[in-house]
Amino acid sequence: MRGQVPVLGWAPQIANAASDDLASRVMDLYADRDPILKMALAQGLVVPAHDYVLKCNQTFNILDARGAVGVTQRAEYINRIRGRVRACCLKHLEQYKQAAAK
Numbered sequence: 001m002r003g004q005v006p007v008l009g010w011a012p013q014i015a016n017a018a019s020d021d022l023a024s025r026v027m028d029l030y031a032d033r034d035p036i037l038k039m040a041l042a043q044g045l046v047v048p049a050h051d052y053v054l055k056c057n058q059t060f061n062i063l064d065a066r067g068a069v070g071v072t073q074r075a076e077y078i079n080r081i082r083g084r085v086r087a088c089c090l091k092h093l094e095q096y097k098q099a100a101a102k
Contacts, residue, residue: 023068030059030077037084046092053084 037052060077063069069077 023063023066026059026063026066026068030056030063033059034080041084041087041091044091044095046088046095049084049091050088053081053088056084057081 033052033056037049037056040049040052060069060081063077064074
């Protein structure tokens with residue numbers, strides 16, 4: 001076997017640029033998920049909160065891949081998601097320590 005082997009995959013190599021309608025709908029989706037994530041963390045629901053962190057991250061990845069997020073917005077989204085992941089981890093540790101102390 002000589003030469004390059006063609007790479008076949010189901011995903012397109014380059015994502016098309018997002019239309020204004022798609023970008024606004026996905027940003028609305030992110031905006032709807034973020035408050036639910038905060039509420040789940042406030043109630044101590046670690047697993048649902050982690051699920052929403054993953055959903056927010058996937059939504060951000062769609063926006064980023066389509067070029068719908070600017071450089072400044074990108075940093076803000078990444079920091080916000082990082083903070084939410086950290087909050088999930090800290091809440092999980094807190095609950096773990098409480099259960100271990102009993």
